[in-house]
Amino acid sequence: MHPGKTTYKVGLKKIVKLFFYMCLFSFKTFGQSVGGTTSGAQTYCDTINSGFVSVSGYVGNVVGWQYSINGGTTWINNGNTFTSQSYFNLTKNTCYRVIIQNGSFPPDTSTITCITVYLPAVGGIINGGGSYCGGSGSGNLTLAGYTGNVLSWENSTNGGSTWTTISNTTTTLPYSNITQNTIYRAIVQNGAICMADTSAQAIFIINPLTVSGSLTATGSTTVCYSLNSNTLSISGKVGNVVNWISSIDNGLSWNTISSTSTTLITSGLMTTTWYGAIIKSANCNSDTTAYININVLAQNPVNAGQDIILSQGQTSVLNGTGTGIVVWTPSYGLDNPGILNPVASPSLSTHYTLTITDSNNCMNTDEVMVTVLPLEFNGMISNTFSPNGDGTNDYWYIENIKYYPENEVTIYNIYGNTVFTKKGYNNDWQGTYNGATLPDGTYFYVVKIDSTGSIIKGSLDILGNK
Numbered sequence: 001m002h003p004g005k006t007t008y009k010v011g012l013k014k015i016v017k018l019f020f021y022m023c024l025f026s027f028k029t030f031g032q033s034v035g036g037t038t039s040g041a042q043t044y045c046d047t048i049n050s051g052f053v054s055v056s057g058y059v060g061n062v063v064g065w066q067y068s069i070n071g072g073t074t075w076i077n078n079g080n081t082f083t084s085q086s087y088f089n090l091t092k093n094t095c096y097r098v099i100i101q102n103g104s105f106p107p108d109t110s111t112i113t114c115i116t117v118y119l120p121a122v123g124g125i126i127n128g129g130g131s132y133c134g135g136s137g138s139g140n141l142t143l144a145g146y147t148g149n150v151l152s153w154e155n156s157t158n159g160g161s162t163w164t165t166i167s168n169t170t171t172t173l174p175y176s177n178i179t180q181n182t183i184y185r186a187i188v189q190n191g192a193i194c195m196a197d198t199s200a201q202a203i204f205i206i207n208p209l210t211v212s213g214s215l216t217a218t219g220s221t222t223v224c225y226s227l228n229s230n231t232l233s234i235s236g237k238v239g240n241v242v243n244w245i246s247s248i249d250n251g252l253s254w255n256t257i258s259s260t261s262t263t264l265i266t267s268g269l270m271t272t273t274w275y276g277a278i279i280k281s282a283n284c285n286s287d288t289t290a291y292i293n294i295n296v297l298a299q300n301p302v303n304a305g306q307d308i309i310l311s312q313g314q315t316s317v318l319n320g321t322g323t324g325i326v327v328w329t330p331s332y333g334l335d336n337p338g339i340l341n342p343v344a345s346p347s348l349s350t351h352y353t354l355t356i357t358d359s360n361n362c363m364n365t366d367e368v369m370v371t372v373l374p375l376e377f378n379g380m381i382s383n384t385f386s387p388n389g390d391g392t393n394d395y396w397y398i399e400n401i402k403y404y405p406e407n408e409v410t411i412y413n414i415y416g417n418t419v420f421t422k423k424g425y426n427n428d429w430q431g432t433y434n435g436a437t438l439p440d441g442t443y444f445y446v447v448k449i450d451s452t453g454s455i456i457k458g459s460l461d462i463l464g465n466k
Contacts, residue, residue, distance in 0.1 A: 034059035035100045035108035043116040045194035047089055053096045053113045054084040060102030068095045072112065090117050118191030122147035123199035126184060131205040133284035136178040141202050143171040148190030148197070156183045160201075178204045207282035213237030215277065215292040224362030225299035229267040232275055232292060237262075239281030247274040251291070272296045297360050300324060304354040304368035308344070309403070311373050315345040318368060324358040333370075344370050373403050377449045377456070384461040387431040396429045396460065398447065408448040411460075419443065431462045440464050
């Protein structure tokens, strides 16, 4: 064998063997791309969240990660070429996948891993409820402004102390003629593992129908003229007193009495009067009680007669009129205070009151003044006064002058000139002459007491500046 030829054969075998291994290596290194499997799916009940999605079992290199927030309808590249993808505070359901490419082979997509995010449940509000009279009638409650799904409804008839579950998972709850105070609410949950939330309450307030009740009087409903008092009371009512009303024309017209009390005091009535009260229960219609009639008896006429003026030692008969039991007060100076026409002989001026009680035990009174004049005038005559308008000692004063209406007074100055004169003087002079204030100084008076000619003279001082 030729040595050179042998060498050639040996080299050829080595070359074939080398090619075989190179092909085998190329097949393993540059095989078809395999996207692999992603992992790390999570479910959260809040937007506070974080974590990683990783890929495994892939063949090739990470070209990039993609995410979708619409369930895989569209995908968005985020430029991440690592084998894991982080997330932080997602607010929506988000799915991830990764693109793998091995050499020049076509790229492959991994499996999809989704992060499920449930927003916190929001119970929302309920449209409906309110205040009703007697019953609510039929209607629907509607849930609005909620986040999640309705698990059930609940109601309470004891102010929320206990609740009864209503198997209704819709956002509308029908009701029919609620007749007692009732509270409704809905239970909402967003995601099976998340906490539920309770809606705002819908409250039905059912007010009782108005009942006017009845009126009673603590005293008699037949009363004396003017001298009367009574207390009216309401019993058996349902609701509040809006006001009272009264009528003095048998109900043809009514006057409003601004009182919300359940009692009303009447007094001093001079004519027959009807009374009633208006009652109202919350938003229900008002109602009026049956009327109560306070019958006022006609006044028994009583007259004590005309005023009398006597001189000391004189007597006079009092001229009282009326029907019934007679009493004069005081009894001083009367021969018989139990008759209409007693003889009066008081030594002092006396104010007499005649009281007569009729057959209905009603009393009426009248008065008479018996003035007793002294035999001689002995009243004090002021010798000084100060007409300066201060309200004290502004008038010249003659005691008891009013009992001598026929008096005549004349004032002179030191020159003998008349500065004031008047018949029937009644303590009303303020030291003036023709409308002007007289100067301070001494003046002289002459007082004629009555027609008998009794005259009193003296001096007086005007001290207007004192």
